[in-house]
Amino acid sequence: MLDYKLLEALAAVVDAGGFDKAGDMLGISQPAISQRIRTLEVRLGQPVLVRSQTPRATPAGQRLLNHVHQVRLLERDLTGSIPSLAEPATRFRVALNADSLATWWASAVGNFCASEGILLDMVVEDQDVGLRRMREGDVAACLCSSPQPVAGARCIPLGTMTYLPLATPDYSRHHFSEGLTWASLQSAPAIVFGPNDQLQHRFLARVGYQGKFPHHLCPSSEGFVKLALAGMGYGMIPEIQAREHIEANRLVSIAPGSGLDVPLYWHFWRHGGELMSRLTRKLQDSTELV
Amino acid sequence: MLDYKLLEALAAVVDAGGFDKAGDMLGISQPAISQRIRTLEVRLGQPVLVRSQTPRATPAGQRLLNHVHQVRLLERDLTGSIPSLAEPATRFRVALNADSLATWWASAVGNFCASEGILLDMVVEDQDVGLRRMREGDVAACLCSSPQPVAGARCIPLGTMTYLPLATPDYSRHHFSEGLTWASLQSAPAIVFGPNDQLQHRFLARVGYQGKFPHHLCPSSEGFVKLALAGMGYGMIPEIQAREHIEANRLVSIAPGSGLDVPLYWHFWRHGGELMSRLTRKLQDSTELV
Numbered sequence: 001m002l003d004y005k006l007l008e009a010l011a012a013v014v015d016a017g018g019f020d021k022a023g024d025m026l027g028i029s030q031p032a033i034s035q036r037i038r039t040l041e042v043r044l045g046q047p048v049l050v051r052s053q054t055p056r057a058t059p060a061g062q063r064l065l066n067h068v069h070q071v072r073l074l075e076r077d078l079t080g081s082i083p084s085l086a087e088p089a090t091r092f093r094v095a096l097n098a099d100s101l102a103t104w105w106a107s108a109v110g111n112f113c114a115s116e117g118i119l120l121d122m123v124v125e126d127q128d129v130g131l132r133r134m135r136e137g138d139v140a141a142c143l144c145s146s147p148q149p150v151a152g153a154r155c156i157p158l159g160t161m162t163y164l165p166l167a168t169p170d171y172s173r174h175h176f177s178e179g180l181t182w183a184s185l186q187s188a189p190a191i192v193f194g195p196n197d198q199l200q201h202r203f204l205a206r207v208g209y210q211g212k213f214p215h216h217l218c219p220s221s222e223g224f225v226k227l228a229l230a231g232m233g234y235g236m237i238p239e240i241q242a243r244e245h246i247e248a249n250r251l252v253s254i255a256p257g258s259g260l261d262v263p264l265y266w267h268f269w270r271h272g273g274e275l276m277s278r279l280t281r282k283l284q285d286s287t288e289l290v
Numbered sequence: 291m292l293d294y295k296l297l298e299a300l301a302a303v304v305d306a307g308g309f310d311k312a313g314d315m316l317g318i319s320q321p322a323i324s325q326r327i328r329t330l331e332v333r334l335g336q337p338v339l340v341r342s343q344t345p346r347a348t349p350a351g352q353r354l355l356n357h358v359h360q361v362r363l364l365e366r367d368l369t370g371s372i373p374s375l376a377e378p379a380t381r382f383r384v385a386l387n388a389d390s391l392a393t394w395w396a397s398a399v400g401n402f403c404a405s406e407g408i409l410l411d412m413v414v415e416d417q418d419v420g421l422r423r424m425r426e427g428d429v430a431a432c433l434c435s436s437p438q439p440v441a442g443a444r445c446i447p448l449g450t451m452t453y454l455p456l457a458t459p460d461y462s463r464h465h466f467s468e469g470l471t472w473a474s475l476q477s478a479p480a481i482v483f484g485p486n487d488q489l490q491h492r493f494l495a496r497v498g499y500q501g502k503f504p505h506h507l508c509p510s511s512e513g514f515v516k517l518a519l520a521g522m523g524y525g526m527i528p529e530i531q532a533r534e535h536i537e538a539n540r541l542v543s544i545a546p547g548s549g550l551d552v553p554l555y556w557h558f559w560r561h562g563g564e565l566m567s568r569l570t571r572k573l574q575d576s577t578e579l580v
Contacts, residue, residue, distance in 0.1 A: 016485065017485060021485070098510060098513075101508070101510045101512075101513035101516075102510055102512040102513050102516070103512075103516075105513065105516070106513065106516035106517045106519065106520040106522065107516065107519075107520050109520075109522075110517070110520025110521055110522045111520070111521070113506075113522055114479075114520075114521055114522055119479055119504055119505065119506050120506045120507070120508070120522075121506070121507040122506070122507060122508050122509065122510070122513070123507075123509065124509055124510055189404075189409055195306070195307060195311070214409055215409065216403075216409050216410045216411070216412070217410070217411040217412060217413075218391070218410070218412050219412065219413065219414055220388060220391045220392055220412070220414055220510075220511065221510065221512055221513075222391075222392040222393075222511055222512035223388075223391035223392050223395065223396065223412070223511075226391075226392070226393075226395070226396035226397065227396045227400070229396065229397075230396040230397050230399075230400025230401070230404075231400055231401070231404055232396065232399075232400045232403055232404055232410075
């Protein structure tokens with residue numbers, strides 16, 4: 001069998017982001033970590049880490065990490081049937097989109113994680129980066145809107161989030177009193193999550209506008225809503241996040257009937273074991289997505 | 291004078307994250323952008339960009355970017371007195387901490403930005419990265435808890451955010467029925483924002499605990515609160531973000547009297563012009579910080 005002490009050291013360096021912190025994580029010294037990584041590389045005949053400021057895995061190292069993640073999930077099943085084997089808790093790294101984390105995610109998985117003793121490492125990534133980290137073995141699962149499974153993984157639909165184009169009533173009156181005209185869309189500030197956010201473009205295409213538009217960039221899900229509430233712009237906000245503001249008339253749709261549905265898919269390793277299967281069923285049962 | 295067409299191309303490549311997108315931003319072709327960058331480098335006798343997948347500025351390029359940011363702020367003052375010079379809006383890039391963006395930031399700056407026609411590019415960074423981006427000329431201002439100004443910049447205190455150690459009443463009863471004992475802190479899951487988050491460590495040091503502790507990692511301010519509300523762990527949450535949950539008894543302090551005050555400082559370029567001075571006054575007037 002492989003020497004899992006060495007693989008564990010590799011995973012710790014990548015997870016902790018450095019040799020020192022990896023030593024802290026495993027309760028051994030930094031030189032001991034370095035020694036294990038060197039031993040692994042000598043056995044493999046190639047480097048497993050790029051020694052940048054934050055060390056990252058080489059392609060060979062990534063394949064090892066992927067393997068470690070899967071072994072850990074399988075171990076978790078085993079210790080379920082032999083409790084005395086169990087370590088205090090299972091760590092589980094998941095890439096997901098910011099809006100899910102800010103809205104329905106915790107209520108969907110909370111009880112399950114608490115009762116199973118699972119600790120989550122959540123990383124917020126847009127879809128391309130999330131799936132790349134999955135391919136690289138850096139995360140055990142990825143929640144995003146791509147229906148394309150990565151090799152060796154499964155991908156199931158969880159439902160959709162509906163996004164509405166919202167602004168304060170004042171903002172809407174001030175900028176769109178004559179509707180979404182070309183002139184108004186050219187001058188009214190939008191709020192966009194980040195440079196790769198396609199929702200605003202899809203919305204504008206849908207209302208027949210193709211030009212440039214002024215916009216704030218706000219890479220925070222809650223910050224996004226606060227900016228809209230402060231009258232700084234209009235933006236595409238998940239209906240489940242805006243519901244109470246809509247009911248209280250603090251936010252209104254600037255184009256009723258032109259909401260966008262964004263499907264969400266759960267990507268997970270095919271051999272992720274029983275724990276992954278149960279977490280997946282939990283997510284499928286979540287009632288907040290439509 | 292310097293050739294600002296060239297400097298504008300450099301800023302666009304870094305802001306947009308690529309030559310193609312920079313062309314879109316300035317309304318010129320990608321080869322025209324490349325040509326401007328090459329011309330700039332020939333004049334300088336050194337490269338201004340590292341041609342990685344996402345191009346970034348070399349140290350020389352960073353000094354140029356810093357200069358461009360300051361010139362833009364000064365131009366903004368000029369066009370205030372000569373309105374016909376004005377471009378449609380001023381873009382303003384600010385690095386800030388996630389919790390400010392998720393809580394008081396928008397209400398403090400919203401009216402000001404809307405009435406002045408300012409568009410914000412917000413980037414969420416922890417303090418070290420935020421100040422590095424400021425030194426590198428990549429942002430015009432930085433909101434963080436460091437009182438150390440970077441060279442050429444000013445730094446003023448804005449107030450403090452108070453963080454409280456919160457969990458649901460159920461969670462608190464289940465894990466801390468006998469108070470914060472060594473055994474309970476070793477087994478009760480905490481929620482931590484990220485690997486560099488020092489709040490949890492400061493809190494534990496304050497209650498006299500120095501060992502390891504199990505924790506979820508959740509790099510989202512609103513997600514953090516949702517995890518706590520879902521009973522997944524306890525964590526340090528800004529009082530202004532948790533107030534309504536505390537009043538409704540959905541969250542309680544697990545250690546009354548051991549909140550932590552985090553000071554916030556506003557870093558901005560000394561020659562940032564009149565607009566920056568007014569934004570700074572606006573922030574100083576914000577009443578949400580204590």
